[in-house]
Amino acid sequence: MSKLVRSASLTNYAEVARAAGIDPLALLADVGLSPACLHDPDLRIPSEAVRGLLEASAIAGGIDNFGLRMAETRQLSNLGAVALVAREEPTVRRVVRALVRHSRRLNESLFVKLDEAEGIAVIREELLLGQGGSRQATELLVGVTFRNLKFFLGPAWNPLRVCFAHPAPRDPSLHFRVFGYAVYFGQDFNGLVCTTRDMDAPNPMADPVMARYARQLLEDSSGSGRMSTVDSVRHILLVLLPSGQCSIDQVAQQLGVDRRTVHRRLLREGTTFTEVMNTIRREMSAHYIDDGTRPLSQVAELLGFSALSAFSRWYKQQFGEVAGRRRREVPRT
Incomplete structure (x- = not known):
């Protein structure tokens, strides 16, 4: 049975594709996705089709950072109802745990884990997909998580390391611009390395009243699938x-x-x-x-x-x- 992902995973796809000289609708058709995916963020679509679309787009545009280009403009609200719950958690650690807990609501192919030891926090993110490369989908995923953490920790924050298992691109300048210079390729995992002090940071936006309300909304929407x-x-x-x-x-x-x-x-x-x-x-x-x-x-x-x-x-x-x-x-x- 195909694993599914919210169509919000394709937010800004058409804009990035056109900027690279690609026809987004033609490539959507090639992988069997409807143009409705670009307009309705709560459709459930095959994860494998999204992976294939991003890889094909990178090849068609001759750019090996297509997924990261999509991540550049993502916002916390693109996570839908999960964003509401995460935003009201009292600490960044609780925010990350909420994202881990609800990750399969966003993408059934996603494995996320938070490990902490000796002052270091590792957020590992892996896509459990079939055959074929997943560089673009992985860079989109890690880039989105990076931007979400910046939302809570502030624009000056950077992780200790940004790790990718795949080889370095021909030109890593976009990676350095987005993540800073602590980007490492050919690593044992995909994800971010931070400090436990980052995880301890309070979330000044947390609101207990809104938290209860947000959790109820998430529970109410869980049975119906698409909102x-x-x-x-x-x-x-x-x-x-x-x-x-x-x-x-x-x-x-x-x-x-x-x-x-x-x-x-x-x-x-x-x-x-x-x-x-x-x-x-x-x-x-x-x-x-x-x-x-x-x-x-x-x-x-x-x-x-x-x-x-x-x-x-x-x-x-x-x-x-x-x-x-x-x-x-x-x-x-």
Whole structure:
């Protein structure tokens, strides 16, 4: 039986292919994949077909770093519901363990393991695929993990080593630009070597209220396999809300479509972008107000409002009372 991977694994594939002078649709057809893979991140597609597509694209474009080029622009939110759970873990170690625990939701061919000893942490990542090379898929995988760790540890962070089992490329300059100069080829495994101090680092974005909510969303979506557009938009909004960059244009970009397509799909499911946004904000604001541990200015920021006054107007419009009064009425134990 074929092992499957989320079609989000092909995020930015078409852009990288065209930049290399390749026709992405022709190569998709060659490996038996539908163009829908480029627009719907939650399809389940054969891992082997994705591996073949990336290797064929590297050959067609005459570039041996095709997978790494795709990894360059990846974001944590490309992991879908798993990103929500990982983002709310209290330490980087817990983040990595969450990614390990849920890795097969993303890719059934993926083996990930975190080992720690004597101050060193090794994140090993292997793709359990059939015959044929997997250089491009492996570099995409390690590159995505590297970018996700930078999301939590900051742009100045670099691992002690970035390891690849395959030989060095003809020109490693992109690898050095992405990873720094501690990149080693011909190693015994693929993955990253860090310090346990990196793993100890706190995650300042962790939020216990959001963590419970995110875990419930992941559990709710686990039985159905592919998520609806409403659920996909909800998950992306939960990642984007604290940044304030949560417009329909930003959500459409994450889904790999234009805003009109998002509107059309949501209407087919009986709702609108504004309704989905307001539902999430109502649910989360109720949690935060009742929790009572965060000032209202911080609640406003976490819900994507540019100012407390904007949050206050929205809250009164939605609930018919001011947030401060509601907070005072909540019984404390």
